[in-house]
Amino acid sequence: MSGLIKSSIARKVVMALSGLFLVIFLGQHFVINITSVISPDTFNSWSHFMGYNPLVQYILQPVLIAGVVVHFIMGFILELGNNKARAVKYVRYNGKSNAPWISRNMIITGLVVLAFLGLHFYDFWVPEMVYKYVEANPQDATRYYAETVEKFEPIWRTVLYIVSFGLLALHLLHGFASAFQSMGLNNKYSPGIKAFTKIFAIAIPLGFVFIAIYHHLNPITH
Amino acid sequence: MKLNLKIWRQKDAKSKGQMVDYPISGIEGDMSFLEMMDVLNEELITKGEEPVEFDHDCREGICGSCSLQINGEPHGPDRRITTCQLHMRKFKDGDTIVIEPFRATAFPVIKDLIVDRSAFDRIQQAGGFISVNTSGNTVDANAIPINKHIADEAMDSATCIGCGACVAACKNASAMLFTSAKVSQFALLPQGQVEAIDRVHHMVRQMDLEGFGNCTNTGACEVECPKGISLENIARMNREFFKANLKG
Numbered sequence: 001m002s003g004l005i006k007s008s009i010a011r012k013v014v015m016a017l018s019g020l021f022l023v024i025f026l027g028q029h030f031v032i033n034i035t036s037v038i039s040p041d042t043f044n045s046w047s048h049f050m051g052y053n054p055l056v057q058y059i060l061q062p063v064l065i066a067g068v069v070v071h072f073i074m075g076f077i078l079e080l081g082n083n084k085a086r087a088v089k090y091v092r093y094n095g096k097s098n099a100p101w102i103s104r105n106m107i108i109t110g111l112v113v114l115a116f117l118g119l120h121f122y123d124f125w126v127p128e129m130v131y132k133y134v135e136a137n138p139q140d141a142t143r144y145y146a147e148t149v150e151k152f153e154p155i156w157r158t159v160l161y162i163v164s165f166g167l168l169a170l171h172l173l174h175g176f177a178s179a180f181q182s183m184g185l186n187n188k189y190s191p192g193i194k195a196f197t198k199i200f201a202i203a204i205p206l207g208f209v210f211i212a213i214y215h216h217l218n219p220i221t222h
Numbered sequence: 223m224k225l226n227l228k229i230w231r232q233k234d235a236k237s238k239g240q241m242v243d244y245p246i247s248g249i250e251g252d253m254s255f256l257e258m259m260d261v262l263n264e265e266l267i268t269k270g271e272e273p274v275e276f277d278h279d280c281r282e283g284i285c286g287s288c289s290l291q292i293n294g295e296p297h298g299p300d301r302r303i304t305t306c307q308l309h310m311r312k313f314k315d316g317d318t319i320v321i322e323p324f325r326a327t328a329f330p331v332i333k334d335l336i337v338d339r340s341a342f343d344r345i346q347q348a349g350g351f352i353s354v355n356t357s358g359n360t361v362d363a364n365a366i367p368i369n370k371h372i373a374d375e376a377m378d379s380a381t382c383i384g385c386g387a388c389v390a391a392c393k394n395a396s397a398m399l400f401t402s403a404k405v406s407q408f409a410l411l412p413q414g415q416v417e418a419i420d421r422v423h424h425m426v427r428q429m430d431l432e433g434f435g436n437c438t439n440t441g442a443c444e445v446e447c448p449k450g451i452s453l454e455n456i457a458r459m460n461r462e463f464f465k466a467n468l469k470g
Contacts, residue, residue, distance in 0.1 A: 007426055008398075008436045009463045078436045082394035085435030087327050091230070091241055092320040094294025095393060099440035104393050106438060178439040184464060186457030 011078055016179035018071040023176055023200070025064055030204050037214050040145040047144035051128065072114055079107050102174045109171035116164035123151055152215035161212045165205040172201035223249040223310065226318045227262065229274055232331050235338075239331065241320070251311035255298060256281060256288060258310055275334040281306040283448065286383030289390070290335055291322040296387035296446050304385060304448045324390035328397070328432040341432040342384050342400060348428035349421035350404040352413050363413065372410050379406035381449040388443035388451070394435030399443040401429045402459035403451045409462050419469055422462040 032050065036043040050056050095104050102109065127147075131137050152158050176197035180190070224247040232239030246265070249258050256278050263273035279287035288305040292298035298308040313319060321335065329337040354360060380403075388399035405422050408414025414421070437456060444453050 006430070007463070008396075008430050008434075009426060009460050011436060012460070013464075078438070082396075082435040082438070085327050085395040085433055086325055086393075088325055088331075090291060090294060090322055090325050091228075092291075092294040092322070093393075095442070097295055097299070098391055098442040098445035099393070103438065103440040174439070181439045181453065181457055182437075182460065184457045184461035186454045 008081075011074060012182040014070065014074050015078065016182040018067050018074070019175050019179050021067045022064075022071060023172070023179075025067070026204060027200070030207055033211050034207060036145060036148055037211055043148070044142055044144045048139070048141040051132070051144075052139060068114075068117065072110070075107065075110055100174070102170045103178070106171060106174060109167045112164060112167040113171055116160070116168070119157075119160065119164075123157070124148075146220055149215045149218070149220050152212055153219050155216065158212050158216040162209050165208045165212075168208075169201055169205035172205070173198060176201055223247075223251065223313070223315045225249055225258075225313065225316070228318060228320045229335070230322045230331075231274070231334055232323075233333065235330055235332055239334075249310050251309065253310045254281070254306055255290070255292070255308040255310065256306050275332075275336050277336050278306060283307045284383060286385035289324045289337065289339075289386060291320075291324055291390055293320050296324060296390035297385075297448055301445070302448055302450055304383075304387075307448075324386050326386075326389045326395035326434065328395065328434050329386060329389065337386075339384070339386050341434070342386065342397070344432065345397065345401055345425055345428045346384075346404055349417065349424035350408070352408060352417060354413075366412055368411060376407050376410040379403045379410070379451065379455055382407075382447075382451050383449060385448060387446045387448060389434060391442040391446035392435065392437075393440060393442065394438055396437045396443070397429050397432070397434035398437040398456050398459070399447065399451055399453070401425050402455035405459045405462055406455045409458060418462065419466040422459065422466045426459070426463055 032043070032046050035046060124147075152161075177194045180186075180193050180197075185193070224245070227244040227246055228241050229244055230239050231242045244262060244266075246258070246262050249261065253261070256276070259274065259276055266273045277287045277289055279285040281288075283304045283306060286304070288297075290297065290305045292305065292308070297303060297305045298312065300308050300312055323329075323331050323335045323337045324339075326337075328341040329339055332338050382400060382403035384400060386400070389395050389397050392399075405425055408421060409418060439453070439456075441453060444451065
């Protein structure tokens with residue numbers, strides 16, 4: 001079993017499975033967020049459910065955080081091993097001739113997404129934890145829409161979010177399809193899977209960009 | 223054609239190497255890349271200098287001996303060929319050509335442009351075979367009916383010449399394409415089933431022990447492979463690996 005965990009193939013699969021789990025979460029996150037544009041009441045009630053449902057809070061949330069941590073740590077371990085595998089670098093390495101930039105720079109796009117997650121946690125998750133568990137405020141199912149829209153008032157934050165979504169799209173453009181290859185799936189269905197992953201990789205981040213811009217342009221007037 | 227060659231020179235495995243400039247002229251477009259290297263070496267020998275060491279053997283693209291990272295790509299800028307099949311017509315008069323050894327920790331430089339690729343031999347020895355009794359009553363392989371498509375796929379995998387271009391091209395110096403081709407050529411055929419579990423276990427373990435990097439599915443190996451070995455082989459090896467772990 002220890003041989004399995006140490007093997008390069010098993011590590012790839014860990015990256016693939018944790019990545020796919022995060023992709024599913026991303027889709028779910030988008031579905032909830034887009035309601036903030038369509039129907040603030042729906043956004044409030046869904047957000048309230050996610051914020052207070054014990055299954056979400058005490059099982060899904062820790063699993064999600066673990067997924068991010070595992071994906072990051074394993075990515076970092078693989079990157080270190082890969083650097084070691086070519087200790088002496090080429091004087092000239094024409095990487096663009098045989099592989100797209102996105103596939104060669106997953107560590108860069110991944111680190112930007114990780115940094116964004118830090119900001120995102122600071123913006124939403126930390127205040128939520130403080131509201132619920134530190135200040136122990138009573139439940140209020142109507143606060144989420146205003147809290148969200150307020151965050152997108154400053155242009156710097158909106159721009160940071162847009163840039164991060166752009167990098168997330170680049171990360172997904174390679175990573176999503178790559179996960180299937182790592183899990184041994186390369187057959188007649190692969191072109192369809194690749195097409196779906198590319199549409200997802202562009203459409204979902206673009207949707208998040210739309211939400212950020214929409215709320216920036218439509219602030220709540222006091 | 224006049225060219226400016228920048229070539230990696232390294233006295234031996236322990237020495238520190240460096241790039242050295244060699245201007246060369248009188249190169250014809252019909253010469254192969256290795257013939258151009260021969261011209262350079264003849265000039266160097268005439269001048270009493272040490273010739274540039276490089277690997278070569280059949281010079282017809284089937285032995286896998288020649289290597290060379292040429293202008294940042296294994297086997298140079300052309301596709302589906304080895305360095306010996308690369309012709310100088312791919313370059314222009316006045317071009318600078320950077321020539322380096324294949325770089326990977328698992329492929330240490332022996333001298334100049336020659337690297338030690340015996341790591342591939344050890345991966346192959348770990349499980350890239352079938353045990354057949356060759357006592358004189360061996361059953362002919364053709365006696366077992368095999369679907370044409372499957373036989374073709376196995377043959378495609380078996381065309382890997384083990385040159386190491388996949389490792390050289392990969393940003394992670396991963397040997398997954400080579401190993402997966404060697405796993406696949408048997409995994410697809412009935413003769414390979416008996417030792418299938420041990421084969422993939424041992425070959426993957428040896429690949430990791432040699433210090434090759436991890437595959438991140440960039441696809442550079444497939445693009446640069448002179449024999450067009452497909453990434454499907456890596457997916458198949460991964461499946462074989464899961465199956466082997468499930469079975470024990």
